[in-house]
Amino acid sequence: MKCALITGGSRGIGKAVCIQLAKDSDYHILINYNSNEAAANETLKLVEAEGNTGEILQFNVANAEQVQSVLTNWQENNPKAVVEVIVNNAGITKDGLFMWMPAEDWNSVINTSLSGFYNVTNFFIQKLLRNRYGRIVNIASVSGVKGTPGQTNYSAAKAALIGATKALAQEVAKRKITVNAVAPGFIKSDMTAELDEKELKSLIPINRFGEPEEVAHAVSFLISKKASYITGEVLNINGGIYS
Known part of the structure; x- marks a missing residue:
């Protein structure tokens, strides 16, 4: 059984991304979630509605022990399963001006995006290398490419994720493992729900927020065989707001 793990997949x-990969591939979809079990089950239903299989895995990517124990347990229960694809999507924002930013808001944002990438990817990397094939896609952000005021923590976390993407890509390329990032701009989601879309869309050349599916199509392409010669790349999906 070949699997694709999507963190923050609910x-x-x-x-x-979970739904798009269910449509475009025959991977068994592993949907990771941290707190919202109902949303994760809903995503699983939609994956199955595409005629594919999946399951949900509950862990907080920032908690190294939890990641280790849940994934070890899953691997022991599924000895023949091979995780070929990892989409590191889990991330949180705790926005505020840097001068008033409590340490907790700095640490939790860095730990989720950056240490979360380490905890999950490091668990699988030796298996991918032995398997001599893999696809890793990291969900960064326009904030990590250009920096966004009021998001010093999030910008730092996503910029670091881009650096990690470029470095790891060079380490593992000989084993047919590609490592890429996508950097979405303003995408309609829970994370941007508080933002004033009317006001902000005037800053975006395409004059609208993006849809989650528009990011998912790019991720689906990067995990496919068609993208075998693309690695260490950062794809901006931002409606022209920054490139």
Whole structure:
């Protein structure tokens, strides 16, 4: 059984990626979620509605021990399963001006996006290398490419994720493992629900927020055989707001 693991797969971009991969591939979809079990089950139903299989895995990507124990347990129960695809999508925002930013808001955002990437990817990387094939896609952000005021923590986390993407890509390329990132701009999701879309869309050349599916199509392409010669790349999906 070949599997694709999507972290933060219950809502928003992660949910759209789970559904798109269910449509475009025959991977068994592993939907990771942290707190919203109902949303994760809903995503699973939509994956199955595409005629594909999946299951949900509950862990907080920022909690190294939890990641280790849940994934070890899953692997022991599914000895023949091979995770070929990892989509590191889990992320949180705790916006505020840097001068007033509590340490907790700095640490939790960095730990989810950046340490979460480490905890999940590091668990599987030796298996991918032995298997001599793999696809890793990291969901970064326009904030990590250009920096967004009021999001110093999130910008730092996503910029670091881009650096990690480029470095790891070079380490594992000989084993037919590609590592890429996508950097979405303003995408309609829970994360952007508080933003004033009317006001902000005037900043976007395409003059609208993006849909989660528009990010998911790009992720689906990057995990496919068609993208075998693309690695260490950062694809901006932002309606022209920054490139």
